[in-house]
Amino acid sequence: MRSFILTIYFFITYAAVQAQQISASETGALIPAPVSAKYAGNSYVIQKGTAFYNTTELQPAADLLAMYIQHAGIQTTGVSSQASGKDGIRFRIDSVAVPQPEGYRLSINQHQIDITAHDAAGAYHAVQTLRQSWRKSPGKLSVPGGVIEDYPRFHYRGMHLDVSRHFFAVGYIKKFIDSLALYKFNNFHWHLTDDQGWRIEIKKYPALQTIAAWRNETLIGHKKELPHRFDGKRYGGYYTQAEIKEVVAYAAARGINVIPEIEMPGHALAALAAYPQLGCTGGPYQAATFWGVFDDVFCAGKDSVFTFLEGVLDEVMELFPSPYIHIGGDECPKTRWNACPACKARMAQEKLPDVDALQSYFIRRINAYVQRKGRHIIGWDEILEGGLAPGATVMSWRGTEGAESAAAQKHHVIMTPEDELYFDHYQSLYPEEQLAAGGYTPLQEVYAYEPPLKHFIQGIQGQVWSEYLSTEQRADYMIYPRMLALAEVAWSPQSIRDYVSFRRRLKKRSTAVQYEEVTYRIEECRPGQLRVSLRGGGDIHYTTDGTTPSVKSRKYTGPILITRNAELKAVVIQQGKPAGRMFRQSFQMHQAVGAAIKLKQAPNSRYAENAGILVNGVSGSDRYNDRQWLGFSGRDLEAVIDLGSVRSIQQVGANILNYHWQRMWEPAVLQFHTSPDGVHYTLAATQQAFPANGINAIRLRVPPLRARYVKVTALHKGVIPTGEYGAGGNGLLMVDELYVD
Structure with missing residues (x-):
């Protein structure tokens, strides 16, 4: 089974995130997730007159917390330099109790908030956890009782x-x-x-x-x-x-x-x-x-x-x-350095073999100066x-x-x-x-x-x-x-x-904007048919004829069978209304969809690597990292498609992405050969012009013929010429849907 995934996201706006910094409405919405959080007992209420106690080292963190509380409209008694107190918010350093750098422990009950930190950084992080935890109501902030122990994974x-x-x-x-x-x-x-x-x-x-x-x-x-x-x-x-x-x-x-x-x-x-x-x-x-x-x-x-x-x-x-x-x-291009008398003199003086070594000299010289400081x-x-x-x-x-x-x-x-x-x-x-x-x-x-x-x-x-x-x-x-x-x-x-869990907590951080997604997966790709599954955060309603889905459209209950050209549109329905933006994806059926395919050379691992995407009925977009393009750097494409039986063929094609600004170059030539037995091939069509900046959807009519195998060859352009972006490097050959009909 071949799988292909696409996800459409609906995002929280920055304004909504900012609004929730002081008023997270529910517990358990902490981001990032703490190492350990155990909620129990009564909440501590921060209100007018709440006292602070801290050590000198943690004064800045205590001041920061006091400022956040004041911004929430609550006046505290100020920050005391005393290290202890009965009721209130207490800061202290204890690197034995909290051995991890930047770590902290929050102990909260109805009488006090105890912040124990490994160091000053840990106290700052504890303050931010409190900031995400409290619930705001008129004149007070309620912090859920319990114990949170936390420290970072990476320094x-x-x-x-x-x-x-x-x-x-x-x-x-x-x-x-x-x-x-x-x-x-x-x-x-x-x-x-x-x-x-x-x-x-x-x-x-x-x-x-x-x-x-x-x-x-x-x-x-x-x-x-x-x-x-x-x-x-x-x-x-x-x-x-x-x-x-x-x-x-x-x-x-x-x-x-x-x-x-x-x-x-x-x-x-x-x-x-x-x-x-x-x-x-x-x-x-x-x-x-x-x-x-x-x-x-x-x-x-x-x-x-x-x-x-x-x-x-x-x-x-x-x-x-x-x-x-x-x-x-x-x-750092080396074009100017290669032609520069001063740079050549520097290379001779420092006995540098090439311009890469000259760049290393440059960085080392600056590094030495910075280190002296x-x-x-x-x-x-x-x-x-x-x-x-x-x-x-x-x-x-x-x-x-x-x-x-x-x-x-x-x-x-x-x-x-x-x-x-x-x-x-x-x-x-x-x-x-x-x-x-x-x-x-x-x-x-x-x-x-x-x-x-x-x-x-x-x-x-x-x-x-x-x-x-x-x-x-x-x-x-x-x-x-x-x-x-x-x-x-x-x-x-x-x-x-x-x-x-992360998505659930993310939604709790904002009630102002819906955050929903529809995903699709091609669960099965066989000759002449696709089975497409949908997932989303609620009931999904969809259409396949290009019309806009609504609550009255077909409800998704299982994989959708596609046997002809289709434009799938879907939306999550919540409380009787669409939630978020509409998902859409086109499928173009042809004889090669779902056929077996073999590549002579592996594609660039930075892009899709599964040869099956070349015959899955989905055309890649001009956003070249959409998982629908195969890339070949300095290598040719040679793909052999097995249609399963001898069939009549009248048209062949391929999608080529031509973006010189991204080092993506059209092939020198694109050829299609056909064969009844996979051994003896005959040239069926050739294309040498790829004029479009962007996607070149090549479709070539061929004299009626019968074949089982179609060999598609695209010869890479070679080294990028002088004056072009990335000159001197290999051009990247980008290929998508191989078309046979």
Whole structure:
């Protein structure tokens, strides 16, 4: 039996999540799930006059709790420095009773709340658990009685936010930090510079504010849409040093460390626009108005570049007390370096064999400077190229290979995999879904992520790249609730994680927005027929003729048999009304649907790997990570379809995805051969033109013939040509539904 799954999600809005921070309406709705929670006895009531008792070390956590209570409209007596008291809320440190770093124990009865923490971080986390637990009523907050024992699974639990592609105000950054604290993250990775804008004030280099912080215009729509269109409006902004100090202090008061990222040696166009002498060619340059990777980077052969970056880092390290400074290191094309006399001279002087070693030299030199200042660098996994700098921490975003390499060299690793933890990906396949970078990372996939348990894996982080997040509302939609799923993966023991429980708790965190889903699975795919099952959070009503389902439509009771072309639409019905958005999926039946199929070469593991999806009657969308496309990197496609018996054939076809912006290239040639016996094949049709940017649905009429076997061959394009995105690398051949009729 072949299985194919698609999930459509209906998401909690950020506003709803925020509203529930002070008024979770039921117990047992904690996210992330604690290690142990036993509810018993009477609730403790926080009201006017409630007393606080704490030790000096935990004063900041006690102050934070008092502030949250006051924001709920309740005035306490203030925080006492006495370590004990009868009735009230007591904070204390006891690393014997709570041996795990960042751990805490909450003991709650009708007389007091006792917070015992391993350290200050544990006390902060206990405060957030209380914040999620209490129930608000006029003049009081009720906290359920019981004992909660809790501590994190991973030391590093982070969220990243790109403010270069789109700029977010200080107020939004603070709201983001509030959410990080609520869900027990402890690191905020602030991506402050990139090709499209420089967002941090550096007093030594004022042109970074007057020039680098601004771009002339911004791309309209998606970069895959041709021709490209721009809005013609100057765009930009930056954070003053006073604002950065304010944000860092705000985060520290909530137990959050802020890690700044200053991109180098690539993603530097905005900086080069301000100081063109720092590039290999000398410019002129301008901040990028398009999304992508650009050839102009910091010159590795000029000492003035390192003088500039050291000056920048001096001011950055004054503003950020973080032990880590992120220096990027990713996606640095070597085109300019290969042609640059200064870079060639540097390579000769340092006896560097190639430009990869030159990048390693660049990173090592910056690393040495940062280490002399008592800090450590973090970089994306490209910093492995040419040799890893001593003491560097690697963020592994291109799968697990970088993590394994860094861990083998005994370097710390933070897992940031693109496929599972990039929140700029689509989270639904709903056709009208908000514009996203690409890919498909639904909530359940985030929740199911399991990082490799290597000794040097420090933790995990979610990434929010902002190319298509032009407003705070758009950013919120992409972040929530996937961030909450990540919070549970990062904090809770794997043994207690349960997606059904998580969804139930997620719904309790908001009563303002319905959270329902419809999923489908092809349970059986046989020649000429499909059996499709549906699942959802309630009664499902559906149609197969393309009409909109309602409570009067057929109720789902078991697998749906599909034997002809169908447009399946379904909706969850609750209280007599549709809950959430309508699910829809088209099925196109043809002679190859459900047929046996064999591939000569295995596809790229990043995309679907099951050959059966090529003959399942479902066409992939232009969101190429929808599990319906097979990808072949530097390899040809050769697939043989066995129709089961000799049949009449009049038409053959295939879907080809052509997105040069994503290194996805059309084949050099697509051919169809037929055979009655699987041994002797005859050419039936050939296609060499694939003009569409996006999906090329190739359908070719053939002279009437009879055959049992159809061989489909697509020859890959080869190396991506100079001047194109990804030049010098292998083009990716993307193929979907193979059609025979």
